[in-house]
């Protein structure tokens with residue numbers, strides 16, 4: 475579903491945002507993307523949505539070759555990927571429902587259908603009562619929900635959440651994460667960039683850790699490696715057992731004979 479193949483991004487300043495990143499995410503996964511500030515998390519998201527091009531490497535999203543995608547196909551790519559931006563990017567002169575409506579307007583969805591879809595996602599994120607308010611009238615957690623609703627309104631297959639709990643207290647952070655887990659359960663693939671170690675530790679999901687633009691750790695790959703190692707060990711054990719079987723039988727046979735001989739002696 476998402477594949478980064480040897481992807482590097484060198485910025486005009488000479489800084490490498492990413493270097494030689496390989497990443498493979500399957501449909502329906504929930505992946506935490508962690509790593510210190512400046513490690514390349516947002517850069518991955520911006521490459522996936524073709525906000526910018528990599529300096530090197532290939533990127534596939536839903537069978538689309540992102541790097542070589544003609545400009546005319548970029549809106550189609552972006553319909554497949556909902557993004558919850560680190561800085562939310564809500565428009566402050568529009569109400570919550572108008573903000574959520576925007577992607578539908580841009581996509582040319584008919585007004586009636588668009589209105590229904592907006593109501594559906596407002597319900598899903600629990601913001602129905604706030605729909606006519608302006609962003610300035612909402613709390614941080616509510617604004618985060620609004621950004622999630624806007625990212626969901628085109629029913630994307632993939633949701634990229636860039637630090638969705640960044641400025642929230644622990645209880646509200648968990649509410650947001652639980653909402654994302656619910657969305658994931660319905661089939662949406664989710665990649666969540668986060669600095670929230672508590673949440674990452676508490677949920678046993680795949681963790682991809684970036685460090686200075688490189689993948690420093692990927693629990694999925696580790697799991698795979700561990701499984702392969704266990705399999706190898708089992709195979710070696712089986713082989714050993716086979717080799718042992720012959721001498722063991724011989725030994726048992728000898729012991730039986732010895733027993734009989736001893737019993738024979740007793741009789742005499």
Ligand SMILES: Nc1ncnc2c1ncn2[C@@H]1O[C@H](COP(=O)(O)OP(=O)(O)OP(=O)(O)O)[C@@H](O)[C@H]1O
Pocket residue numbers: 485486487489490491509510511512513514515516517518560
């Ligand atoms: N447009 C740009 N021009 C030059 N350098 C950039 C640009 N965008 C990002 N960088 C650099 O690339 C590196 C990766 O940045 P990125 O925003 O991906 O980090 P991040 O992991 O999302 O960090 P944070 O946790 O703070 O959000 C950083 O060193 C950053 O300064």
Ligand SMILES: [Mg+2]
Pocket residue numbers: 515516517560636
């Ligand atoms: Mg970032």
